[in-house]
Amino acid sequence: MTRAEISLALAPAVTRADRVRRSPVARIYSATLVTQVLGLALTTIVARLLAPDEFALLTELVIYSSVIPSLFSCGISDALVTTRGFDHEDVVNIYSSGVIPVAVLALVAGAVTWIVATILPDGDRITVTILSLSVVVSFLSSWIMSLEQRLECFGDYNRQLIWTNVIPLALMLPLVLRPEWCSVAFFLAARFVGNTTVLAQRFYFRRNFLHPVRRADRGMIRSITVRGLRFHTTALLNVFSGRLDQVMATAFLSSSGLATYGAVLPMSVAMKSLGNAVSTVGLVRVSSVDAQEAKASSFSRQLRLSIVASFVMALPICLLMPVLFPLLLGPRYVDVGKTVILVIVGGTLFSLVDIEIRLLRGLLIVWPGVAARVATIGSVLLLAPTVMRDHGAVGAGAVSVATAVVTLVVLAVGIRFAVVRNLTASAQELD
Numbered sequence: 001m002t003r004a005e006i007s008l009a010l011a012p013a014v015t016r017a018d019r020v021r022r023s024p025v026a027r028i029y030s031a032t033l034v035t036q037v038l039g040l041a042l043t044t045i046v047a048r049l050l051a052p053d054e055f056a057l058l059t060e061l062v063i064y065s066s067v068i069p070s071l072f073s074c075g076i077s078d079a080l081v082t083t084r085g086f087d088h089e090d091v092v093n094i095y096s097s098g099v100i101p102v103a104v105l106a107l108v109a110g111a112v113t114w115i116v117a118t119i120l121p122d123g124d125r126i127t128v129t130i131l132s133l134s135v136v137v138s139f140l141s142s143w144i145m146s147l148e149q150r151l152e153c154f155g156d157y158n159r160q161l162i163w164t165n166v167i168p169l170a171l172m173l174p175l176v177l178r179p180e181w182c183s184v185a186f187f188l189a190a191r192f193v194g195n196t197t198v199l200a201q202r203f204y205f206r207r208n209f210l211h212p213v214r215r216a217d218r219g220m221i222r223s224i225t226v227r228g229l230r231f232h233t234t235a236l237l238n239v240f241s242g243r244l245d246q247v248m249a250t251a252f253l254s255s256s257g258l259a260t261y262g263a264v265l266p267m268s269v270a271m272k273s274l275g276n277a278v279s280t281v282g283l284v285r286v287s288s289v290d291a292q293e294a295k296a297s298s299f300s301r302q303l304r305l306s307i308v309a310s311f312v313m314a315l316p317i318c319l320l321m322p323v324l325f326p327l328l329l330g331p332r333y334v335d336v337g338k339t340v341i342l343v344i345v346g347g348t349l350f351s352l353v354d355i356e357i358r359l360l361r362g363l364l365i366v367w368p369g370v371a372a373r374v375a376t377i378g379s380v381l382l383l384a385p386t387v388m389r390d391h392g393a394v395g396a397g398a399v400s401v402a403t404a405v406v407t408l409v410v411l412a413v414g415i416r417f418a419v420v421r422n423l424t425a426s427a428q429e430l431d
Helices: 004-012 018-024 022-047 052-070 077-083 089-118 125-150 154-176 184-205 216-254 255-288 292-329 338-360 367-430
Strands: none
Touching: 022 052, 022 255, 022 292, 052 077, 052 089, 052 125, 052 184, 052 216, 052 367, 077 338, 089 125, 125 154, 125 184, 125 338, 216 255, 216 338, 255 292, 255 338, 255 367, 292 338, 338 367
């Protein structure tokens, strides 16, 4: 036997369980789960400390601050992940070249957030300023995290996810003993400190990426920009369709209804974030496959994994949260048990929509996602005003479930035709 054969024979067998533990999917999924649990604990503490009308204002501010930055993202994150053909050194140059343009976009997003938030009747200047600064920092953090995805530094990515919520939670816990200190501004300030700490830490550890003399190749920048703008058109639809029901809730729900909806909304965000954790690695894997038929096979495999993971995660949460939330939040938040079930189901279904659309980007297929998002917007506009007015927070959850079902049906039909056509076109090109 050769030395290589002897080493192979003596090497310990790698079991399926070992592969699962080492898998980036498992690690990102676990880190995202920890992050969402921390975020849920943070929201629950704040909901108990604030009066319902104050928490309703916080819900409104958080909804708008999550929508506005997406208008200026320009599809940068997914464009970095899916554009192939450049190595580690190219990524370093992209990082260095992109600092100033991304910082400008972040400042624009913060300024627009400040303008929109000042229109709200209950938003004071200090609260609005802290919110706007948080948007700027969050925008920059998301860009850095997209670079971590591109470099496949999933350990750093996971730590960023967790610390973003660990720091605000640590700052808020003392207020359990002094609840009179709690305010909307204090909560937003805690989030700002958390995001700023993570951003400063990543800039420090990636400081060797900053080279003011060297610049990325113009063709590479052009390729990323074109693809990013192409993704951005669908990303805008994703934002409007995924957040439209939340924005309409701020208009059609009463203060108490909006407080209840805001208290359970993190569960919907958690479902979508856990789905995004799976699709992050799935997008990298689908994009990195060269042969088109292999891409389609990878797409199907990642999609099956995403569907199983989403429902395995959602089922125990659906059984636990309707009992737990009313006990945690108390009688001030009406219909919270019914609302949380609907929000969890709607969030899970929409996470599948997001996963499918993002994986389709790995095949460079866009139109099924566009059709699905248009269907979402149409169904929300049709259902939300009447259902939310008549049924409050429960109605907001019902709108989420109904529109998610419509979207999944439209997307399933689109995928069936789009993937088959894509494979046929590739086969004809080879012939």
